[in-house]
Every structure is written in C-alpha cells, then in structure tokens.
Amino acid sequence: xxxxxxxxxxxxxxxxxxxxxxxxxxxxxxxxxxxxxxxxxxxxxxxxxxxxxxxxxxxxxxxxxxxxxxxxxxxxxxxxxxxxxxxxxxxxxxxxx
Numbered sequence: 001x002x003x004x005x006x007x008x009x010x011x012x013x014x015x016x017x018x019x020x021x022x023x024x025x026x027x028x029x030x031x032x033x034x035x036x037x038x039x040x041x042x043x044x045x046x047x048x049x050x051x052x053x054x055x056x057x058x059x060x061x062x063x064x065x066x067x068x069x070x071x072x073x074x075x076x077x078x079x080x081x082x083x084x085x086x087x088x089x090x091x092x093x094x095x096x097x
Contacts, residue, residue, distance in 0.1 A: 036070075038062035039078030046085045047077055055081075 039056050047069050054068045056078075067079045067086060079086050 036068055036076060039064050039066035039068055042066045042078045042080040044080045044083040044085075046083075047071070047079065 036054065038061065040062075042064065049071050050069050051072050052070045054070075056062065056064070056066045056068050058065050064078075065081050067081060069077045069079055071077070081087075
C-alpha cells in the first residue's frame with residue numbers, strides 16, 4: 001500500500017484555496033431587502049427620522065457602495081459611506097451609545 005503525503009507548500013495552497021472559496025461564496029449581500037432600489041447616485045446630506053438603514057455593497061448588478069436609508073412615508077435615500085455624519089452615527093451604534 002502506497003502512502004501519499006502532501007508537501008507543506010501544496011497543503012498551504014489547498015488551505016488557501018478553500019478559504020478563498022468560502023469567503024467569495026459569502027460575499028452575497030442579503031442585507032438589502034428585495035424591492036429596494038439600487039443606489040446609483042448618493043448624497044452626503046444629513047437625514048433625520050431614519051426608520052432603517054441598509055448597507056449596499058458593490059455587486060455585479062449594482063456597483064456603488066452606499067447606505068440606503070428608509071424613512072417613514074418618504075422615499076428611500078442613498079447616502080455616501082463617506083458622509084461624516086453617517087460615520088459618526090454608525091460608530092455610536094456600534095459602541096452602544
């Protein structure tokens with residue numbers, strides 16, 4: 001019976017390939033609900049009375065990174081991820097203030 005051993009470099013290649021495949025499969029963005037528009041244009045203006053906020057990550061059919069903000073009884077707005085007020089608000093939420 002012949003025993004086959006993998007060299008260290010081949011083993012590392014296979015492990016790296018497996019990790020890349022797992023992460024590329026998890027890139028599907030399911031955080032934006034079906035029916036909300038793709039953000040093609042964004043604004044940095046401050047928004048009040050936010051109902052919900054979704055991060056739109058770039059993908060094949062919608063290439064812009066943006067935050068889609070919904071407000072009660074108003075049209076959704078697409079906010080630039082570079083908007084300072086939004087970055088401050090996200091930081092406060094993550095810290096738990």
